[in-house]
Amino acid sequence: MLNRNFFKLSNKKFSCAFYNTHRNKSVKTGIVMLNMGGPQNNDQVQDYLYRIMTDTDMIQLPLQKFLGPFIAKKRTPAVQKKYNEIGGSSPILKWTNIQGELLCKKLDDICPKSAPHKHYVAFRYVSPFTEDTLQQIENDKVERIILFSQYPQYSCATSGSSFNTIYSYYKRKPFPQSIKWSIIDRWGTHPLLVKTFAEKIVDELNQFPETIRSKVVIIFSAHSLPIEAVNRGDSYPSEVAATTEAVMAKLGYRNPYVLTWQSRVGPVSWLGPFTDVAIEEYVKKGIKNFILVPIAFVNEHIETLHEMDIEYCQDLGKKVGVELIRRVAAPNDHPLFIEALSDLVSRHLCGEESINPKFLLRCPSCTNVRCHESKQWFHKLCSV
Known part of the structure; x- marks a missing residue:
C-alpha cells in the first residue's frame, strides 16, 4: 500500500512557488495541461460536484437541470469525508504542476528554439479553470500553444469536454490571431507510458512471495463510462484496452490479467465489470492475490x-478474505513518464504533428452539435 502522508504537500504553496519562479520570464511556448481537476479544500467539493453533474459532456442524466444539482448536494458530505481521509484535498494540482515543471525544464534543453516553455494548468471543474488559464495565456503573449490532454485515453466525457470548453470560450470573444496552436488529444499506447506502467507493475510483483508471483492477478482499473456513451461510439473503452494490452505485451503476458471499471455514480447504467465486484468474485473462485493498476x-x-487504497485494498480486501493486494502507483513524476510527456510535446514543436485525424472524427451516433462545431473549429485552428 502507498503511504498517503507523501501526498500532503500543499498545492497552494507549490503553485505559488512555481508562479514566482516564472513570472518574470517571457514565455514563447505554453503547454496547456487539460484535466478535470480536484478540490483543494472541502469548501470546493459541492461546487466541484455541481459542475460535473451538470456538464452534459461528462454525463447525461434524465432531467439533468434538476437531478444534477440534487445529486451533487446529496453526495457532498460523503465526498468531503473521503477527502478528509486522504489528507483534506486532491493532489491533482500538485502533481500536474510537478509534471509540468519537469516537462518544461526538459523541453528547454531539447527544444531550445521554442524556449522558454511554461506549463499552464486548465481544469474543468475547479480552479484554475480553463477560461481563466486561457486569459492568462493571452496576458503572457505566448507565441505557441500545445493543448495537451492529461487523459492518455480519449473520451468525449473528459478530453472532449475540455476541448469543447476551449471552443466555447473563444466563440464568445475575439480570438488571438498571433498564436500557433497544436493538439495532443490521446496517447495511451506511447511506448514510454507503457514502459512506465510495466516497470511499476514489476516492482509490485516483486513484493509477492516468489512461490505465488506468477499467479497474481493483475487488475487494470479505469474510471467507468455510462453505457449510453459506449453505445454512442465513445472510443475510451477500446483505448483503455489498447493500453492494457500494450502493457501486458511489454511484460510478456507473464501473469493473468483483467480490465475492470470503477467510480460509477448516478442513476444510469455503467460499463462493467466493476473492479470491486471482480475482486469479490475472484475470491469466491479461490483467487486471493491481486495487483491493482490505475491504467487511465x-x-x-x-x-x-x-477508492483503490481504502475501499478496495483495505476495506473490501479484509471483508472478502484477500490474502495480499497491492496497488501500482500512478505515473506521477516517474522519469520515464516525464520522458513520454516531453517526447509527445517535442514532436509537435518540431512540426511533425499538429492535430490527430482521429480527433476530428465524431462518434458514429453523436448528436452533440457543439462537438461538431468544436472539431471543425479546431481543424481550421491547427491548419493555420
Missing part, C-alpha cells in the same frame, strides 16, 4: 488514494 490515471487523486 496519470497522477494520484481520490480514485486511487481512496
